[in-house]
Amino acid sequence: MLARMTPLSLTPTFSLLLHRHRRLVHSSSPSFTPVAAAGGALLQDAGATAAVLAGAYCLVLAFETLTEREVIKQNLSRKLVHISSGLLFAISWPIFSTSKEARYFASLVPLVNCLRLVIYGLSLAPDDGLIKSVTREGNPEELLRGPLYYVLILIFCSLVFWRESPVGVITLAMMCAGDGVADIMGRRFGSVKLPYNQQKSWVGSISMFIFGFLISIGYV
Ligand SMILES: C/C(=C\COP(=O)(O)O)CCC[C@H](C)CCC[C@H](C)CCCC(C)C
Numbered sequence: 001m002l003a004r005m006t007p008l009s010l011t012p013t014f015s016l017l018l019h020r021h022r023r024l025v026h027s028s029s030p031s032f033t034p035v036a037a038a039g040g041a042l043l044q045d046a047g048a049t050a051a052v053l054a055g056a057y058c059l060v061l062a063f064e065t066l067t068e069r070e071v072i073k074q075n076l077s078r079k080l081v082h083i084s085s086g087l088l089f090a091i092s093w094p095i096f097s098t099s100k101e102a103r104y105f106a107s108l109v110p111l112v113n114c115l116r117l118v119i120y121g122l123s124l125a126p127d128d129g130l131i132k133s134v135t136r137e138g139n140p141e142e143l144l145r146g147p148l149y150y151v152l153i154l155i156f157c158s159l160v161f162w163r164e165s166p167v168g169v170i171t172l173a174m175m176c177a178g179d180g181v182a183d184i185m186g187r188r189f190g191s192v193k194l195p196y197n198q199q200k201s202w203v204g205s206i207s208m209f210i211f212g213f214l215i216s217i218g219y220v
């Protein structure tokens with residue numbers, strides 16, 4: 001049951017397309033050999049990695065542009081990147097092959113972004129746009145805290161849980177949708193604070209649970 005869990009995998013259309021795709025790739029034609037299958041999977045994973053890397057770059061670039069043009073505020077940009085990055089990363093998992101190596105290809109995407117955050121967080125190179133779109137105050141060192149922990153969790157979930165266990169996508173749903181929405185709802189409507197934490201509110205905490213749970217259900 002848990003084998004090959006993938007986001008949207010229960011959607012009949014998606015399952016049928018995935019099944020037809022797998023039958024096509026693993027067809028029993030005489031000319032089809034395990035070497036060809038391995039080569040096909042390698043090509044598919046390399047292409048998927050390149051596509052998702054490009055998607056990650058374009059996503060951050062889009063929010064950089066919106067922030068620089070003051071279409072959205074810096075704090076909202078950070079939260080929208082926080083919410084969308086991990087959720088879109090998990091949605092991209094089905095485009096990778098069913099090979100054992102697929103998870104390693106997928107984890108390259110957050111790994112490249114991890115290196116990017118370290119380089120710019122240590123000010124080894126300038127990237128004002130990235131800093132503006134994913135930090136609170138616009139300090140490069142901020143990249144080495146929340147954003148860096150975030151991509152490390154993406155690497156961990158893709159390597160350890162991948163599509164075999166729902167724990168990975170549930171973790172991403174809570175971290176991205178839950179924590180992201182908690183901030184937005186809590187800042188706006190969170191006047192009644194938690195008794196044991198005056199920095200958090202009931203609205204924010206309940207929002208985290210509700211949105212994290214709903215997105216988790218949608219993924220598994
Ligand atoms: C802004 C972020 C975290 C802030 O956390 P906190 O300070 O609110 O606690 C997220 C940073 C995201 C990172 C810069 C880009 C990550 C891209 C991801 C690995 C791949 C996305 C692929 C998809 C197809 C867009």
Ligand SMILES: Nc1ccn([C@@H]2O[C@H](COP(=O)(O)OP(=O)(O)O)[C@@H](O)[C@H]2O)c(=O)n1
Pocket residue numbers: 146179182183184185186187190199200201202203204205206208
């Ligand atoms: N459970 C929560 C979480 C956040 N929040 C609000 O969101 C703001 C930022 O929350 P946070 O500590 O998650 O911020 P990040 O560290 O995720 O950027 C808090 O200062 C609160 O105003 C809330 O009211 N209740």
